[in-house]
Amino acid sequence: MDLDALTGCLASSACLVTQTTSGFIIGMLLFLVAVGLTLIFGVLKVVNFSHGAFYMFGAYFAMTAYQLSGSFALAMLCGAAGTAILGLIFERVFMSRVYGADVLMQLLVCYAFVLIFDDVVRMIWGPEFKSMGMPAAFQVAPLFIAGGVVPPYYLLLIGVALAAAMILGLGLARTRIGKVIRAAAHNPGMVSALGINTGLIYGGVFALGGMLAGLAGALAAPVRSLTPGMGFSVLIESFIVTVIGGMGSILGALIGALLIGLIRSFGSLGFPLFTEGLMYLFMVIVLVSRPTGLFGKEVA
């Protein structure tokens, strides 16, 4: 425990800015993964235990696209689009077979794919750590805000994630497709009786969730190292985020992700050995006081 470091940081604006941005980076990446998880759960009523694999694939797709083309924008696009297609296939071919079955079967199918996907990545890209490298456009001097160091790439990352949150929130609330998705979450039988292809909606929502996780992976690729199995810890953390925020709530996922990000970045100063523990502790406190999460609705 190193409480002096923590209080010292809280007193200096430079450190405060640096730690807050790094907390936001962690939080925004987690949000993109968690919001896909929560969306899939809200509509399909399954927990995609292999969601971390989409994050991993997004990062690897982006790295390969970047190495081949040298274009950062294309890398992001490949990361997102590739995982969207993967998500669609995964849902239509495998997950759609276990919707009626009990949770055990769904967990097992996802568990199988966690193992398979990790080995597929190991086969294609090799078991060693890889890194994509920072694109040249962002290799510029960092900004100084109130004395704190903020790399420009971080601002882009936060901006993209916030834009995704806005588009998703508005899209679900205001557009026709959003309305249909919400209706399908509420009563799929009625929606399909009204002549709407629910299978298509399920596949689409899964693809959207996969795409968001893939985008997170692609955005993380320049700042994190890539390794098979990198998705699993992200999955656990994003699950904690959805538990804290409340399953099925987009705002909850955003708030939960930012809280976890800040806990991680400030916790690593004050409690370097217990950073992960703090996260779980926070989850336990939320669960005991509000079992449905901060923004979750009471489920009947």
Place this chain on the structure above:
Amino acid sequence: MTELQADQGAQALEIPHAQAKTQRNRDALIALAVFVVLALLPTVFSSKLLLDFVIRCAAYGLFATSLNLLVGYTGLISFGHGMFFGLGAYGFGLMMQKTGVPVPVAFIATLVITFVVALVIGAICVRLKEIYFAFVTLAFQMLIHSTILSWVSLTGGDQGLRGGIPRPPFLGIDLSNQLHLYVASCALLVIGLYLMHRIAQSPFGYTLRMIRDNAMRASFIGIDVWRAKLTIFVLAALFASTGGIIMALFVSGAYPEFAYWTISGEGIFINMLGGVTTFLGPMVGTVLLLILNDTVTRLTEYHGLVLGIVILFFAIGLRKGLMDFVVEWYAQRRNNAGERG
């Protein structure tokens, strides 16, 4: 109530009571017979590999069967049961390395530690709905795993507990001798299975099945569902911890992989493989998975890929465990015989 009715009631009660008693005796006899057969095995087959295999079966078998008490009997899908396996291995290993107490004392002390930890974690988890329960138990597993990794001074971090676990002889039993360890593991396995079967067949075991099938109904007739779930959660943790202790004795150490989530995943898969509807299903699943694991690791480095495909085949293709098929086949055969006769 007239005297006659009361008398009938007493008679009706007496019969199941007598049945329970014969079943208890039969269980004990079977357990004893299995133990004798296992203990005599080394006199027939002297293969060291076979003994090692049985010891590993004992460790994983206790773990998987205890998980079945949660998954199959109570409907609590724990995805973090492996934490107690790891806790048992580390608790026992540390106790032996740091304090030098005799083996039985360390054994009991490890179970006491597991009891306390399981009580705290269980109290938080068992009130959650199924998928939340699965993931929150998983989160606790990851917490224990990350604690083991980061508390390097105590646990040795990612290197695990090295330097061997001292196993001083007690009561003429020397656990550093493979044969002694083998017999001790078999004894623990048989006693563990016997106790778990007693739990499953007790009125409490039937309460658990009722909670699985309809928790609301159970609470309406006055069962404290939370307390029953917590009780079985803690009991299952104790047996999983015993499995971990056997594992620590076997490898003479403890490694972070013992507390990693994949152990829990394998446990769930073992249950699926053998089938959750029979008591011995997980034991059959354990033997199958260990054979499968050993073969696959010998043949390919892409162990997860092959295992994943096998799991998919079972989960999407068969949707049942092996023992379920055996039971069905047996029931059908008896039906056919009944029709003919």
